[in-house]
Every structure is written in C-alpha cells, then in structure tokens.
Amino acid sequence: MRNLIIELRKNKRSGAIPVLILTGMIxxxxxxxxxxxxxxxxxxxxxxxxxxxxTQLYGMIMVLNLFGIIVSTTIIFGIEHQRNSIKKMYMLxxxxxxxYMTKFIILFLLLxxxxxxxxxxxxxxxxxxxxxxxxxxGGVLVFAVYSFITSLPVLxxxxxxxxxxxxxxxxxxxxxxxxxxxxxxxxxxxxxxLLNPFVLIMRPAMSASITPSIPITVLSIxxxxxxxxxxxxxxxxxxxx
Amino acid sequence: xxxxxxxxxxxxxYKDFVAVNNLSLNVRKRSIYGFLGPxxxxxxxxxxxxxxxxxxxxxxxxIDGKEIHLNRIEILKKIGxxxxxxxxxxxxxxRENLDIIRRILxxxxxxxxxxxxxxxxxxxxxxxxxKYSLGMKQRLGIASALLGQPPVLILxxxxxxxxxxxxxxxxxxxxxxxxxxxxxxxxxxxxxxxIELIADDIGILNHGHLLFEGSLDExxxxxxxxxxGSDNLEEMFLSMIEKDNLKRKQKAIL
Numbered sequence: 411m412r413n414l415i416i417e418l419r420k421n422k423r424s425g426a427i428p429v430l431i432l433t434g435m436i437x438x439x440x441x442x443x444x445x446x447x448x449x450x451x452x453x454x455x456x457x458x459x460x461x462x463x464x465t466q467l468y469g470m471i472m473v474l475n476l477f478g479i480i481v482s483t484t485i486i487f488g489i490e491h492q493r494n495s496i497k498k499m500y501m502l503x504x505x506x507x508x509x510y511m512t513k514f515i516i517l518f519l520l521l522x523x524x525x526x527x528x529x530x531x532x533x534x535x536x537x538x539x540x541x542x543x544x545x546x547x548g549g550v551l552v553f554a555v556y557s558f559i560t561s562l563p564v565l566x567x568x569x570x571x572x573x574x575x576x577x578x579x580x581x582x583x584x585x586x587x588x589x590x591x592x593x594x595x596x597x598x599x600x601x602x603x604l605l606n607p608f609v610l611i612m613r614p615a616m617s618a619s620i621t622p623s624i625p626i627t628v629l630s631i632x633x634x635x636x637x638x639x640x641x642x643x644x645x646x647x648x649x650x651x
Numbered sequence: 652x653x654x655x656x657x658x659x660x661x662x663x664x665y666k667d668f669v670a671v672n673n674l675s676l677n678v679r680k681r682s683i684y685g686f687l688g689p690x691x692x693x694x695x696x697x698x699x700x701x702x703x704x705x706x707x708x709x710x711x712x713x714i715d716g717k718e719i720h721l722n723r724i725e726i727l728k729k730i731g732x733x734x735x736x737x738x739x740x741x742x743x744x745x746r747e748n749l750d751i752i753r754r755i756l757x758x759x760x761x762x763x764x765x766x767x768x769x770x771x772x773x774x775x776x777x778x779x780x781x782k783y784s785l786g787m788k789q790r791l792g793i794a795s796a797l798l799g800q801p802p803v804l805i806l807x808x809x810x811x812x813x814x815x816x817x818x819x820x821x822x823x824x825x826x827x828x829x830x831x832x833x834x835x836x837x838x839x840x841x842x843x844x845x846i847e848l849i850a851d852d853i854g855i856l857n858h859g860h861l862l863f864e865g866s867l868d869e870x871x872x873x874x875x876x877x878x879x880g881s882d883n884l885e886e887m888f889l890s891m892i893e894k895d896n897l898k899r900k901q902k903a904i905l
Contacts, residue, residue: 494738503724
C-alpha cells in the first residue's frame, strides 16, 4: 500500500494516470455517438444484434486503448529516466522490482477501469438501441473480460520496454511499430505470429463472433505472465551504472 | 579505532580502463573524510560502489560492519547520499520530491520541512523542480541526503553549481553535521582548499590509486618532508598528483 501511494504521488502532473481514464471516456463516448448516429445502418447488417454491438465498435475502441496503453506506459517510466530519477531510487532502501510491480498494478487497474467505462457505455447502447429481448448483459461482461485479457500482453510488453529504454521516444517508437506490426499481422493464421502482443489485442476485433477464443485467452494470459516475470527480473538484475 | 566505512583492495575495471585500483579506505566514525582527487580520479566510482550503484570488479567493503550485497536495504536506510548531478522528478515540486523520499524512509512529515529549512529552500519548496536554478537543485539534493539525519552521508562534490555565499553556507552546514547529528561524512572534491576547511581526515586519489590517507596534520608533515619549506597544502596536493602522473608516464614509456 505504501509503495502504491508513493508511485501515485510520483505520477502527479505526469499525465500517466489521466491518459487511461481519458481513453476509457473517449472510447465510451465514441461508441455511444457512433451507434446513436449509425444505428439503422449498423442494425441492418446481416449479424445478430449483440454481435453488431460488440464487434462493430470494438475496432476503434481497441485502437484507442492501444494508444492509451502505449502513452501511459511510456510516461510512467519516462519520469524515472528523466533527470535520472531512478538513480535516486537505487540509493534508497527500496527494491526496484517492487517499483516495477507497483507501476504494473497501477496500469492494470487503470486499464480495467478504462474497459469497464467502455463496457458500461456498450450496456447503455444495448439497452437503448438493440431490438427488445436481444440484449444480453452477460455477453457484454464476457466480451469485456476477453478484451481486457487480450490487452494485458501489450501492457506488460510496453512496461518492460519503457523500464529499459532511457529515451521515451524509443519506447513510443516501439509502441507505434508494434501497432503497425499488429495491424499487418492481425488476421494471421500462423501461430508464431500470435506471440506478438500487438496481434493478440487485435484478435477480438478480427472475429465475427463474440464468443471468446480459448486459445487466444490462454495465450494472452501466458504471454502476460512471461512478460511480467521478464520485467521483474530485469528490474532486479540490471543495475544503474 | 572504529571505522564506519572500510574498503579492502576495492577495484573497478571497465574493458581497458581501471577506474579504481586496489583502494583501501578507512573512514572513522563521526568524522568528516575528504575524498580528494582530480577529475576522473575514481572518486565518484568509489562512491557509486559504496552505494551499490555499480559492482566492484574485486575487493570488499563494509559500511557499519555490513556488506551491501547482503544487506542492501538495511545499509541504505543509514546512508544519505548525493552523487554527481542530483536526480529529481521534474513534474513534482521540491517538497513533493522530498516527500517521496520521506515515505520510502518511513519518516514523519515534519522531516521534509526541517530538511528544506536546513538548506535554505523553505520558501521555494512549493515550486516545481524544473523551474529551480542549478544551485537550488543542488541544495535540494543536499536536503534529500540529510532527510532523516542518516548516520552516514556520502556527498559527491556537493557544492557544485553553488555561488560563493552558497558554498560557504553549505560548507558550514557540513562541518557542523557530525556535532549536531552524530554522523559520519564522506565528501569528495577536486579542491583541497575546500576540503581542508571541513575535513578531519583526507584521502587523495589519482588514477584510481590512493596516494595518501591520514589527517590534515599528517598531510602537512608528509608534504614538508617531501618539499621542505613549503607549507601550502594546495601545492603539496598538486605536487603529489604531478609526481604520480610523472611516474605513470615514465612507466608507460618503459
């Protein structure tokens, strides 16, 4: 708890925390505005109403979330590298690995909040605009959990990159390159390419079904755990010189 | 004699460069130890090793009888430090920066104010650090080292960037610290004139080698026997460095 308070205080005025909250709100507003304006066009598609609600809006929401993750992870360690603030942390009685894990927990909770706000918006849209009897709150919940799990590998990967790259433009650049690589490989059938975290986050947007893919879910969880452990070890082993 | 910092043949080598060479320092408890040497002599590297910022290639050291790789957290609780340019969060104010350190050290809230007052920054505490002048940043670095009145202070050229009045003020503060807080100070500088005003003991480092260790009087006596008639410490220090450099050049030629 003490570490959480310290990390939250460090991020005052940095922008890392508002970015993901804002992303959630913009995603929620976008979904609502898009459905409210295009509801006739969207509902005339030859798909079940719940599939339309969840898959037709997810693409843009996912892109927003992806950029929110890239920017917040870049900033959260950027403040440590700017003026070598991390050097002071190495000279204090605190474990650098615990700083890393606390930053991860903050971003994890913020991403959860971001997706929760967006899902709330989808629930409101479903209740207001879907034909009577077609909306399933459970479907929105399952899809929210699925999109959250598939977003975690990018979050873990970007935090790892951000913790190692002293120049924040490098972190940002890797994020943008990752996004482009994800776009290029999103519909891949090659299993190896699924190791790219930016592909995993895009998988829900590539599917015409709202049922979560079990292999993608498992791969996302495993990949997140591996990346978190890699970040933890690198924070423990690599020293400031 | 009770030594709070003790190093045994400490060596730090990079690929083809030895920054610290078989260094054996002995810092007495409650003393001010002036660590002298020209730029690049290995003073900062030694201090970084003592703080666990970099690993020694060989040799050992203890701080208060403990080894850092076994007791890092425990040792760092007892050390206040300022190494090279001070590090801060530019998005925070001076007070907020100190508050982060205070929370890590589990200190009461009032310790931030007393540290700011001690270095004369109380009226600038609520200003963002990115708007601080070089001297103010240096003062904040000293305040962060003093936070919680640690028993050991490691200060790497703490008066860098300060104006003459600031240098005088900080020098007086450092001189008083062992009496007020019962602490030990290891302070580095490349100017003997500055160190001789505050230090009890002196270590002179050149190219990673310790050329001299002892009290100011011992340094005077050593200098007098080498250069009879000379009583100027600055000259003794410079001639010691020059002789060592000359010896190295001759060795390199051979």
